[in-house]
Amino acid sequence: MDPQNPYQSPQSSLTAPDTGNQELADRGVRLVAAIIDGVIMLVLMLPLMFIGGYFNAVMEASQTGQQPYGLQILWGIGGLLLFFAVQYLPLSQTGQTWGKKVMKIKIVDLDGQKPSIGTLLGKRYLFSQGVGIIPCLGAVVALVDVLMIFREDRRCLHDQIAGTRVVIAR
Numbered sequence: 001m002d003p004q005n006p007y008q009s010p011q012s013s014l015t016a017p018d019t020g021n022q023e024l025a026d027r028g029v030r031l032v033a034a035i036i037d038g039v040i041m042l043v044l045m046l047p048l049m050f051i052g053g054y055f056n057a058v059m060e061a062s063q064t065g066q067q068p069y070g071l072q073i074l075w076g077i078g079g080l081l082l083f084f085a086v087q088y089l090p091l092s093q094t095g096q097t098w099g100k101k102v103m104k105i106k107i108v109d110l111d112g113q114k115p116s117i118g119t120l121l122g123k124r125y126l127f128s129q130g131v132g133i134i135p136c137l138g139a140v141v142a143l144v145d146v147l148m149i150f151r152e153d154r155r156c157l158h159d160q161i162a163g164t165r166v167v168i169a170r
Contacts (some may be wrong), residue, residue, distance in 0.1 A: 022109050022112050022167040024104040024154050028167055036099030040086060046077050076133030083129060084121055091115040096169065106169040115164055123162035 015131055048064040050056060061068040087097045095114040105123070109115045116125075128145055132138040145157040155165050 008095040024110065026169055027149055027154060029103050029105055029147065032106060033097065033099035036102055037087070039099050040098060041079065041083060044082060044086065049075060049141040072135065073133050080126070080129050080133070083125065088117070088121070091120045095120065100166070104169050105166050107164050108167055110163055110165065115162065119162055119164070124158050124164055127161050128158035
């Protein structure tokens with residue numbers, strides 16, 4: 001602060017954060033990785049939902065005009081647990097889901113290090129997939145989450161919450 005002008009705004013030089021020579025992953029590559037992860041989950045979940053009677057219950061509920069929110073939440077939680085089981089190994093070893101491994105990208109914290117499995121599963125994926133289970137509100141939050149990738153730092157809402165970013169794996 002200038003002693004001559006005590007009302008002057010604070011002065012500070014701004015510098016871009018050091019990414020440690022890690023290039024941010026392209027939005028399209030992230031999309032393809034998410035699609036791969038989604039296909040893996042569909043291949044696993046659809047037969048379970050068929051065998052478990054989910055589709056029959058939904059059809060019966062649609063005939064009575066009642067929404068089976070409890071059933072949807074129950075199956076959503078089951079899907080989330082299955083996702084954790086399927087993705088635990090690659091996430092804990094390299095900070096990648098199977099789709100990210102295929103696309104050669106990985107999740108790092110803001111210091112460029114592999115985040116803990118607790119951060120990845122608890123903050124990043126529990127938020128992004130767990131909130132999607134909530135009827136109505138989940139769809140709105142999921143849309144906002146995905147659209148945030150168009151910011152300059154390419155970090156979605158779940159990246160902001162977990163303190164992560166997605167970079168090219170080298």
